[in-house]
Amino acid sequence: MCGITGWVSFERDLTKETDVLESMTQAMAARGPDGAGIWCDRHAALGHRRLAIIDLAGGAQPMTATTPEGTVALSYSGEVYNFVELRGELRRRGHRFRTSSDTEVVLSAYLEWGASFVDRLTGMYAFAVWDGRTDQLLLVRDRLGIKPLYYHPTDDGILFGSEPKALLAHPAVSRTVDLDGIREIVLGVKTPGAAVWQGMRELLPGHLLTVGRAGVRDHTYWRLRAQPHTDDRATTCARVRELLRDAVREQLVADVPRCVLVSGGLDSSAIAGFASGEPTERGARLRSFSVDFVGHSEHFVPDAYNINPDAPYVRALAGHLRTDHTDLVLDPAAAADPDVRRACVTARDLPVGRGDLDHSLYLLFQAIKGHSTVALSGEGADEMFGGYWWFHDRGVSEAAGFPWLTAALGTVRQDRPYLPDDLRAALDIPEFAAQRYRDAVAETPVLDGESPGQRRARELLHLHLTRSLGGMLDRKDRLSMAVGLEVRVPFCDHRIAEYAFNIPWATHVFDGREKSVLREAARPVVPEAIRARTKSPYPMTHDPRYLRALQDQARDILAAPGHDVFTLVDASAARRAVETAPESAPHRGRHRLVLEKLLDLHVWLELYRPKLLTG
Numbered sequence: 040m041c042g043i044t045g046w047v048s049f050e051r052d053l054t055k056e057t058d059v060l061e062s063m064t065q066a067m068a069a070r071g072p073d074g075a076g077i078w079c080d081r082h083a084a085l086g087h088r089r090l091a092i093i094d095l096a097g098g099a100q101p102m103t104a105t106t107p108e109g110t111v112a113l114s115y116s117g118e119v120y121n122f123v124e125l126r127g128e129l130r131r132r133g134h135r136f137r138t139s140s141d142t143e144v145v146l147s148a149y150l151e152w153g154a155s156f157v158d159r160l161t162g163m164y165a166f167a168v169w170d171g172r173t174d175q176l177l178l179v180r181d182r183l184g185i186k187p188l189y190y191h192p193t194d195d196g197i198l199f200g201s202e203p204k205a206l207l208a209h210p211a212v213s214r215t216v217d218l219d220g221i222r223e224i225v226l227g228v229k230t231p232g233a234a235v236w237q238g239m240r241e242l243l244p245g246h247l248l249t250v251g252r253a254g255v256r257d258h259t260y261w262r263l264r265a266q267p268h269t270d271d272r273a274t275t276c277a278r279v280r281e282l283l284r285d286a287v288r289e290q291l292v293a294d295v296p297r298c299v300l301v302s303g304g305l306d307s308s309a310i311a312g313f314a315s316g317e318p319t320e321r322g323a324r325l326r327s328f329s330v331d332f333v334g335h336s337e338h339f340v341p342d343a344y345n346i347n348p349d350a351p352y353v354r355a356l357a358g359h360l361r362t363d364h365t366d367l368v369l370d371p372a373a374a375a376d377p378d379v380r381r382a383c384v385t386a387r388d389l390p391v392g393r394g395d396l397d398h399s400l401y402l403l404f405q406a407i408k409g410h411s412t413v414a415l416s417g418e419g420a421d422e423m424f425g426g427y428w429w430f431h432d433r434g435v436s437e438a439a440g441f442p443w444l445t446a447a448l449g450t451v452r453q454d455r456p457y458l459p460d461d462l463r464a465a466l467d468i469p470e471f472a473a474q475r476y477r478d479a480v481a482e483t484p485v486l487d488g489e490s491p492g493q494r495r496a497r498e499l500l501h502l503h504l505t506r507s508l509g510g511m512l513d514r515k516d517r518l519s520m521a522v523g524l525e526v527r528v529p530f531c532d533h534r535i536a537e538y539a540f541n542i543p544w545a546t547h548v549f550d551g552r553e554k555s556v557l558r559e560a561a562r563p564v565v566p567e568a569i570r571a572r573t574k575s576p577y578p579m580t581h582d583p584r585y586l587r588a589l590q591d592q593a594r595d596i597l598a599a600p601g602h603d604v605f606t607l608v609d610a611s612a613a614r615r616a617v618e619t620a621p622e623s624a625p626h627r628g629r630h631r632l633v634l635e636k637l638l639d640l641h642v643w644l645e646l647y648r649p650k651l652l653t654g
Contacts, residue, residue, distance in 0.1 A: 184244030303352025312564025
């Protein structure tokens, strides 16, 4: 896993700038609690924080290889799951290995094949290679963007890091957020490449960046493509089962304790089911974890999309698979703890959280870290197999807007009730959202002759894979790495994405339900009660005590009306949210949205002191 950072400058001697590199590396200490290292040459400096997963003794970084023409150095984050096969091929080509780490395999693969070696990698990764033979930097990000990587071009080179905080630690990077950055925060849809902080970018999934004296060049090495699907229904389901079983098997490889995250839903249950058939450490039972809230069943109010609580299904799965199961049951006070909110905002570098959904996930990861270092999770299945309810609601799915936002607000028009009038006008979020949506739809690959219905299905899947999934993966990565836990996502294997994207929509819903193909593929390993269950969202507390705690914290902020947060949040809207009785406010209503955003923005402004360009 780990965190990487670095600096390339063609006009200065970076061996004299090690203190700056140390600061950039230290900024990501949480991503790598097991070790740190830096490497400096005249024009390139690499930093690394390590979370040891494979070859605990031999995988220290940055890792270098000495050649007659110069040194090649690597700072690497993530996991390449097919490293054993690659190492075998490289050995046959004459390479010798000092360690059993996948890091050394990545370095040797670059030496053997150059930048084209990325086509051979399977996994989640972000890394930097400095090639002293050519004085060129290579930055690479995995195909679906599971691991993050940010960069900031400079007049004579580039800065980069796994998280913005690493770049913000450099004295040349300004903590400025302009109107487009504020729009990204407010809209809540992760635009590929956008990093919010002015001058900073996020490397796109499936892209590599080369940096040399002639400048910076961006290259796409992978993207989703529209291809004919010729498999019949039975073959399709069998193929998905095979792909998912293989992905789970690959992603269980680790030299540290592993576990699975379960919710009682189809996606996580399928992961757990396939994982339970694989060997564990010393024959021990597979560990599983779930999260719930105190009194959730008592306070649970069913609606059209939240029909039943998770707990009974979690118990059924754990009993069926005989996992060594732990329920983390949270009190609303823990989810509302200001220290937890501060930790989540710090982890994400931005006020883009989802309230108790983020806080409970952070607390779950924190608890798991006491038992395991690697966890498998079910992110990606809904995006790939059409699992969300709005895929199947024509009123939402055919509307010209991001369907998850339309579903949340009940309208295609994107407006935010907490914005002050002058900022609302300057941001024009409805037009920003509409343009971002048009840009996303225009990117969708299609086949000649496809029906309008199939084309729209492709657009919806592509929207979710390129605009929704990125936010989910970013949330997972930041909150897990903040406590030194590696979370792997088997559904985000690029081979599954490629296959699922091209399954005809009629096959995706062949039994009249969401995720028909995945439901059938999981039949051998998932109990029937869970296979038959209607999708339920990630649990959020319905307890009015949570909203009451938010109101109490917001009162303190309202007592300081001159605070910068009120350039971003309308004080009267915040005051109305504070005065609303918790028992009468919907658990996902407007008042809760205003309070969550007020509190997140307040923490962010206090921690980061950004310069806001709101004019």
